[in-house]
Amino acid sequence: MSKKLTSREEDYSKWYNELVVKADLAENSAVRGCMVIKPYGFAIWEKIQAELDRMFKETGHQNAYFPLFVPKSLFEAEEKNAEGFAKECAVVTHYRLQNDPDNAGKLRVDPEARLEEELVVRPTSEAIIWNTYRGWIQSYRDLPILINQWANVVRWEMRTRLFLRTAEFLWQEGHTAHATEMEAIKEAELMNNVYAAFVENFMAIPVIKGIKSDSERFAGAVETYCIEALMQDGKALQAGTSHFLGQNFAKAFDVKFTSKEGKQDYVWATSWGVSTRLMGALIMTHSDDHGLVLPPNLAPNQVVIVPIYKNEEQLNEISKLANVIIDELRSKGITIKFDDRDTLRPGAKFAQHELQGVPLRIAIGPKDLENGTVELARRDTLSKEIVAIDNLTTKVVDLMDDIQSSLYKKALDFRDSHITEVDSYDDFKLVIEEKGGFVSAHWDGTEETETRIKEETKATIRCIPLDDKVEPGVCLYSGKPSKRRVLFAKAY
Amino acid sequence: MSKKLTSREEDYSKWYNELVVKADLAENSAVRGCMVIKPYGFAIWEKIQAELDRMFKETGHQNAYFPLFVPKSLFEAEEKNAEGFAKECAVVTHYRLQNDPDNAGKLRVDPEARLEEELVVRPTSEAIIWNTYRGWIQSYRDLPILINQWANVVRWEMRTRLFLRTAEFLWQEGHTAHATEMEAIKEAELMNNVYAAFVENFMAIPVIKGIKSDSERFAGAVETYCIEALMQDGKALQAGTSHFLGQNFAKAFDVKFTSKEGKQDYVWATSWGVSTRLMGALIMTHSDDHGLVLPPNLAPNQVVIVPIYKNEEQLNEISKLANVIIDELRSKGITIKFDDRDTLRPGAKFAQHELQGVPLRIAIGPKDLENGTVELARRDTLSKEIVAIDNLTTKVVDLMDDIQSSLYKKALDFRDSHITEVDSYDDFKLVIEEKGGFVSAHWDGTEETETRIKEETKATIRCIPLDDKVEPGVCLYSGKPSKRRVLFAKAY
Numbered sequence: 001m002s003k004k005l006t007s008r009e010e011d012y013s014k015w016y017n018e019l020v021v022k023a024d025l026a027e028n029s030a031v032r033g034c035m036v037i038k039p040y041g042f043a044i045w046e047k048i049q050a051e052l053d054r055m056f057k058e059t060g061h062q063n064a065y066f067p068l069f070v071p072k073s074l075f076e077a078e079e080k081n082a083e084g085f086a087k088e089c090a091v092v093t094h095y096r097l098q099n100d101p102d103n104a105g106k107l108r109v110d111p112e113a114r115l116e117e118e119l120v121v122r123p124t125s126e127a128i129i130w131n132t133y134r135g136w137i138q139s140y141r142d143l144p145i146l147i148n149q150w151a152n153v154v155r156w157e158m159r160t161r162l163f164l165r166t167a168e169f170l171w172q173e174g175h176t177a178h179a180t181e182m183e184a185i186k187e188a189e190l191m192n193n194v195y196a197a198f199v200e201n202f203m204a205i206p207v208i209k210g211i212k213s214d215s216e217r218f219a220g221a222v223e224t225y226c227i228e229a230l231m232q233d234g235k236a237l238q239a240g241t242s243h244f245l246g247q248n249f250a251k252a253f254d255v256k257f258t259s260k261e262g263k264q265d266y267v268w269a270t271s272w273g274v275s276t277r278l279m280g281a282l283i284m285t286h287s288d289d290h291g292l293v294l295p296p297n298l299a300p301n302q303v304v305i306v307p308i309y310k311n312e313e314q315l316n317e318i319s320k321l322a323n324v325i326i327d328e329l330r331s332k333g334i335t336i337k338f339d340d341r342d343t344l345r346p347g348a349k350f351a352q353h354e355l356q357g358v359p360l361r362i363a364i365g366p367k368d369l370e371n372g373t374v375e376l377a378r379r380d381t382l383s384k385e386i387v388a389i390d391n392l393t394t395k396v397v398d399l400m401d402d403i404q405s406s407l408y409k410k411a412l413d414f415r416d417s418h419i420t421e422v423d424s425y426d427d428f429k430l431v432i433e434e435k436g437g438f439v440s441a442h443w444d445g446t447e448e449t450e451t452r453i454k455e456e457t458k459a460t461i462r463c464i465p466l467d468d469k470v471e472p473g474v475c476l477y478s479g480k481p482s483k484r485r486v487l488f489a490k491a492y
Numbered sequence: 493m494s495k496k497l498t499s500r501e502e503d504y505s506k507w508y509n510e511l512v513v514k515a516d517l518a519e520n521s522a523v524r525g526c527m528v529i530k531p532y533g534f535a536i537w538e539k540i541q542a543e544l545d546r547m548f549k550e551t552g553h554q555n556a557y558f559p560l561f562v563p564k565s566l567f568e569a570e571e572k573n574a575e576g577f578a579k580e581c582a583v584v585t586h587y588r589l590q591n592d593p594d595n596a597g598k599l600r601v602d603p604e605a606r607l608e609e610e611l612v613v614r615p616t617s618e619a620i621i622w623n624t625y626r627g628w629i630q631s632y633r634d635l636p637i638l639i640n641q642w643a644n645v646v647r648w649e650m651r652t653r654l655f656l657r658t659a660e661f662l663w664q665e666g667h668t669a670h671a672t673e674m675e676a677i678k679e680a681e682l683m684n685n686v687y688a689a690f691v692e693n694f695m696a697i698p699v700i701k702g703i704k705s706d707s708e709r710f711a712g713a714v715e716t717y718c719i720e721a722l723m724q725d726g727k728a729l730q731a732g733t734s735h736f737l738g739q740n741f742a743k744a745f746d747v748k749f750t751s752k753e754g755k756q757d758y759v760w761a762t763s764w765g766v767s768t769r770l771m772g773a774l775i776m777t778h779s780d781d782h783g784l785v786l787p788p789n790l791a792p793n794q795v796v797i798v799p800i801y802k803n804e805e806q807l808n809e810i811s812k813l814a815n816v817i818i819d820e821l822r823s824k825g826i827t828i829k830f831d832d833r834d835t836l837r838p839g840a841k842f843a844q845h846e847l848q849g850v851p852l853r854i855a856i857g858p859k860d861l862e863n864g865t866v867e868l869a870r871r872d873t874l875s876k877e878i879v880a881i882d883n884l885t886t887k888v889v890d891l892m893d894d895i896q897s898s899l900y901k902k903a904l905d906f907r908d909s910h911i912t913e914v915d916s917y918d919d920f921k922l923v924i925e926e927k928g929g930f931v932s933a934h935w936d937g938t939e940e941t942e943t944r945i946k947e948e949t950k951a952t953i954r955c956i957p958l959d960d961k962v963e964p965g966v967c968l969y970s971g972k973p974s975k976r977r978v979l980f981a982k983a984y
Binding site: 027029030031034035036037038039042043045046062063064065066067068069070071072074075076079082086087088089090091092093094095096097098105106107109118119120121128131132135141147151152154156168170343 | 519521522523526527528529530531534535537538554555556557558559560561562563564566567568571574578579580581582583584585586587588589590597598599601610611612613620623624627633639643644646648660662835
C-alpha cells in the first residue's frame with residue numbers, strides 16, 4: 001500500500017496498471033484476459049449501473065435476460081456481425097468432463113459428450129435476441145420493444161488490459177425494435193444522448209458526440225453513434241456506442257410485422273451499450289500520481305473522517321463529535337465513513353484514502369475539539385483548510401458540488417486544449433506524435449485514405465462530430481474534396 | 493392471452509409451464525435448457541435482487557465479480573466439488589471460428605485455435621474464488637472476507653424446466669473466509685436465517701430451516717444448511733442453501749493465514765446461494781387456476797386502475813380521478829399503473845392483470861363517478877367490493893399488508909397441514925403416494941436406508957430440521973435406533 005505509484009510522466013501505462021491494483025479496483029485472474037473486479041471497484045461500477053438503469057427506465061426501457069450462449073447457426077445468420085466477432089469468440093464444444101484414465105485425480109473432456117452444435121459464448125446478443133423477437137412481434141401493436149440487458153460478454157482479445165480490454169467484461173446492451181426507420185434512428189440518437197449526459201454529468205468526463213466512419217462502425221450496423229472522451233495521455237477512448245441497425249437483423253432472422261395499414265415489413269432495430277471500460281475512462285480522466293480521484297457522484301464513500309488521538313479518552317470525544325457530523329451529513333444524502341481502525345496510524349489512513357480517491361477527508365484531533373474546528377482535505381486539489389464546525393454540513397454539501405464540477409471543468413479544459421485543427425499532413429503527423437489529443441482535419445471520406453493514415457501514424461478516425469460546424473475543404477492526405485472536418489486520434 | 497390455463501387439478505406440471513409463458517414471465521430459448529426471462533418476469537427478479545442485496549449489505553457483505561470461466565486445473569483441485577459438477581458442465585475448448593471451406597456462408601471451429609487448457613463455464617465459483625483469495629489473505633487482519641457475487645452459472649442439466657431447473661440460471665453466491673471454525677459456522681447459519689427471513693417476509697413463503705443429510709450435501713461442504721418450502725402439489729422445493737465448507741477449499745487452494753498468536757492455519761470458509769429457482773417457488777406457492785398470484789412486496793405493479801367508459805368525455809373524467817388516486821398512492825410508496833390502453837376492452841384487461849397477478853385492481857366507471865365510489869378486486873381472494881373514494885388511500889395501504897400476510901398465512905396453513913408424522917413404512921409410502929407433503933419420520937442416519945427409501949418411493953430427506961424437537965425413536969425402515977425425526981418428501 002505505502003509504496004508510491006509510478007508517475008504518469010514516467011510511464012503512463014504502468015501508472016494505470018499499478019493504480020488499478022493498488023487502489024483495490026481490480027486484478028488479473030487465473031483465466032487469461034479475465035479480471036477480478038474487487039469490492040471497491042465493484043462498488044463504483046454499482047453506482048454507474050444504478051444511475052444508468054434509472055435513466056434507461058425513465059426513457060421507457062425494461063430489463064430482461066437472454067441466454068449466455070448463441071448456437072453457431074444463429075451466430076452466423078447476420079453475415080457482417082458474424083464476420084466481425086468470429087475471430088475472437090469462446091466456443092463451447094462439450095458438456096461433460098470425466099476422470100482421465102491416464103492421470104489419476106485429473107479430469108479430461110469426455111469425447112462422448114460433444115455437442116451436436118457448438119455454442120458461442122455471447123460477444124454481443126443481437127443474434128440470440130433477434131431470433132427471440134421473431135416470436136414476439138406480429139403486428140405494429142407489439143412495437144416498439146424497448147429492452148435492456150445487464151450481462152457479461154466474452155471477446156477473445158489477444159492483448160488485454162484491466163477494464164480497458166478484457167476477454168470477459170460486464171456491460172449493458174439495449175436492443176430495441178421499431179415500426180419505422182425514423183423511430184429507430186431517433187432511438188439510437190436518444191440513447192447516445194443519454195450516454196453523453198450520464199458520462200458528462202455523473203462521471204464528470206466531457207465527450208464528443210459523433211458517428212463512426214464505415215471502417216469503425218459496429219459489425220452489422222447501418223450507422224454507429226458514439227461518444228468519444230480524451231484521456232490525460234492524449235489518447236482517445238470510445239466511451240459508448242449506439243447503433244442504428246436498419247433492417248439487417250430483422251432480415252437475417254425474418255422478423256416482420258403487419259403495419260396499421262395492413263402491410264408486411266421488416267422491423268427496424270437499434271442496439272447500444274456501455275461497459276466496465278467506463279471504469280478505465282474514469283481512472284484515466286481524473287486520477288493523478290497519488291492515485292485515484294473520484295467525482296463525488298461515483299465515490300462509494302464521499303467523505304471519510306479520520307480521528308487523530310493519543311489515548312482512548314481523546315478517541316471517545318472525537319467519536320462523539322464524528323457521530324454528530326455523520327448523522328447530519330447522512331441526512332443530506334452524503335455517504336460517509338468513520339475510519340476508526342486501530343490497526344493503522346492516521347498517516348497510513350490518509351495515504352489509503354488518497355490512493356482510493358475519497359473526495360473529501362475530515363481529520364479531527366484534540367486541538368480541533370478545543371477550537372471547535374476540523375481539517376478538510378480535498379482529494380482533487382490536495383488542498384487543506386481548517387474550518388469551524390458550525391456550518392460544516394453546508395460546507396461539505398457545497399464542496400461535493402464544487403468537486404464534481406471542478407473535475408468536469410478541468411477535464412473539459414484539457415480536452416478542449418487538445419483539439420487541434422491542422423491542414424497539412426506534416427502538421428497532422430507532428431501533432432499526433434508530439435502533442436496528442438484529437439486532430440480536426442479534412443478527410444476525403446474514403447476507407448483507403450483512412451487506412452493509409454492509420455498505417456502511417458496509428459491515428460484513426462474517432463468520429464465525425466455531430467456539431468453543426470460543416471465546413472468544406474480539402475483532404476490533407478489525398479488533396480481530394482472534403483465535406484467537413486473529422487476527428488482523428490490515437491485511441492485505446 | 494384469453495385462452496384458459498390448464499387447471500392445477502388436471503395437470504399441475506402443464507399448468508405451471510403454461511402460466512410461466514402466458515403471464516409473460518419466461519420462455520424457452522433456441523439454446524437447449526436455457527430460458528429467456530421476459531421483462532415482466534425480470535421485474536419480479538429485480539425486486540428479489542434488490543431486497544436480498546440490501547439484506548446482504550446490512551449484514552456486512554460487499555459485492556465483487558469473478559471470472560465466468562474456471563480453468564480445468566483449478567476446477568479439479570477440490571476433488572469432491574469437481575466430482576459433483578464434472579458431469580454437467582459446459583466446456584470451452586476453442587477461441588475462434590473460421591469460414592467453413594466446404595460450406596459457403598457457414599462457420600466452423602478453427603482447429604488451430606484450440607485452448608491449451610480447457611475452460612469450464614462456472615457451475616459455481618468456489619474454485620476460481622478460493623484461488624483468488626490465496627493472494628488476498630496473509631494474516632488474521634485480512635479476515636473475515638465477506639463477499640457476494642450476482643452472476644450467471646451453467647449446469648448442463650438433462651431435464652430442464654423454466655426457472656426450476658435450467659442449464660443457465662441467475663443467482664447470487666456468497667463466499668466468505670474466516671479465521672475460526674466457529675465464526676464460519678455462525679456465518680453459514682446467519683445467511684440461512686437471512687434467506688429464511690427474506691423468503692417468509694418478502695415472498696410470503698413459509699420455510700423449514702434444516703441441515704442436509706450426507707448424500708444431499710453440497711459437493712465440497714462439511715455441512716449444508718437449507719430452507720425447504722412446500723409447493724401446492726405436495727412436492728418440496730429447496731429454496732436456498734448455505735454451506736459451511738470447513739477448510740476444504742483452503743486446503744485445495746493452499747490458503748493459509750497467520751493468526752494473532754503468530755500461528756499458521758488454513759482459512760475457514762462458507763458459501764451460500766439462491767437463484768432464479770425462487771421464481772418457481774413463488775409461482776407454485778401462491779398462484780391459482782386463473783394465473784399468477786403475487787405478494788405485494790414482489791409485484792412490479794401493486795395496483796392497476798382500469799377505466800370503464802363509453803366515450804372520450806367519460807374517459808377524461810375518470811382519468812382526472814385516477815390521477816388524483818395515483819398521486820396519493822405513489823406518495824405512500826405504492827406502485828400503481830393506469831391502464832388506459834385503447835386497444836383492449838376492460839374485460840381483456842381484467843383477464844390480463846389476473847393472469848399476471850396484480851394484487852389489487854381498481855375499476856372506475858361512470859356510476860362510480862356519480863356515487864363517489866370505486867370497485868376494488870383482490871387478486872388473492874378474487875373478491876370484489878365497492879368502496880367510497882374517501883379513505884381509499886388508507887384502505888389500499890391496509891390491503892397491501894393484508895394481502896401480503898394472508899398469502900403467507902394460507903401457505904403456512906397448507907404447509908402445516910402437510911407435515912405428517914408416521915411411524916411405519918407402510919404409512920410412509922401411503923402418505924408420500926396419496927397425500928404428499930413432508931413426512932416426519934425416524935431414520936437410522938445411514939446413507940443405505942436413505943438410498944433404499946429413495947429408490948422405493950422417490951422420497952428423499954429434505955432436511956434434518958433445526959427446531960428443538962429432538963425425540964429419539966426407531967427407524968421406520970431398518971428398525972435401528974434413530975436420534976430424531978427428519979423430513980422426507982418428493983422434491984423439485
